[in-house]
Amino acid sequence: MKRTNVVQPPVHExxxxxDVVDELLDSLVELEQRVQQASDHYDTRPWQAExxxxxxxxxxxxxxxxTVSGKPVGFLIASRRPDGAHIHRVATDPRHQGLGIATRLLALLLARVPGIITLICxxxxxxxxxxxxxxxxxxxGTTPEGKLSLATGTVFRR
Ligand SMILES: CC(C)(COP(=O)(O)OP(=O)(O)OC[C@H]1O[C@@H](n2cnc3c(N)ncnc32)[C@H](O)[C@@H]1OP(=O)(O)O)[C@@H](O)C(=O)NCCC(=O)NCCS
Known part of the structure; x- marks a missing residue:
């Protein structure tokens, strides 16, 4: 049988x-800075350790x-709200974008949170x-700063 060389994307965990914030805090800050430098439409103030x-x-x-080989390549930061959750940050290392990492992070959050999930973009x-x-x-809707508000589920607006 003829064998072809197929380059597989690195497997992420x-x-x-x-479970990882203490160990990976510095790497997360560094990743945030790299994402921010590579993107025109991310937050202008990259997150710091705090x-x-x-x-x-x-x-x-x-x-x-x-993570790939123990190093962070993407993250989704969310917190609980009374009716569900709010996503504060979603980002993937520019070298690992387009490989489905953010899709997987979002799918896992959506599966875990039964209520409405909101974010601003x-x-x-x-x-x-x-x-x-x-x-x-x-x-x-639109925020006072002109950004878009997004939500999952049924949102009733008057
Ligand atoms: C938006 C972002 C989080 C997507 O992360 P990702 O891990 O690359 O996403 P996925 O691989 O799951 O891809 C999702 C879709 O976006 C597309 N995509 C991802 N990065 C892209 C890019 N830089 N340019 C164009 N399309 C892109 C993928 O092709 C895919 O589309 P498809 O499924 O129809 O093929 C990532 O581009 C990023 O970190 N951007 C900078 C930070 C940012 O803007 N965060 C969101 C703030 S609201």
């Missing part, structure tokens, strides 16, 4: 933030980190908006 470590309801359990961030639409988010 998923962890709860609570932002990752800051305690919010359910944050350490709901938040997820993807820059209206120009087409890759992120396409991804959110594909996993079930809908635009529900």
């Amino acid at each position: 998923l962890h709860c933030l609570v 932002n990752f470590a800051r305690d919010l309801p359910g944050k350490r359990e709901l938040s997820l980190v993807a 820059d209206a120009c961030n087409q890759p992120a908006l396409a991804l959110y639409a594909r996993v079930g988010f809908r635009v529900t």
Whole structure:
């Protein structure tokens, strides 16, 4: 049989933030800076260690980190809200984008949280908006700063 050389993407592992935050805190800050430098539509102020470590309801359990060979390549930071959860951050290392990491992180959160999940996104961030639409988010409004509010589930607006 003829063999072809197929290059496989590196396999990533998923962890709860609570299990890796102490060990990977510096690497998460460094990853955040790299993502921010590579993206035109991410937050202009990259998160520092205190932002990752800051305690919010359910944050350490709901938040997820993807690693390859023990190094973080993506993360989703979320906390509990009375009716579900809010996503504060989703990012994938520019060298690992397009491999399904953010899709997997979002799918896991959606499977875990029965209520409504909300997030805010820059209206120009087409890759992120396409991804959110594909996993079930809908635009529900605009923030005072002009960003888009998105949510899963049925949201009633008056
Ligand atoms: C948005 C982001 C988190 C997606 O992460 P990812 O791990 O690459 O996402 P996935 O591999 O699951 O891909 C999801 C979809 O987006 C597409 N995509 C991912 N990165 C892309 C890019 N840079 N340009 C165009 N499309 C991209 C993928 O092709 C895929 O689409 P498909 O399933 O129709 O083929 C990532 O691009 C990122 O970190 N961007 C910078 C930070 C950011 O903007 N975060 C969101 C703030 S609201």
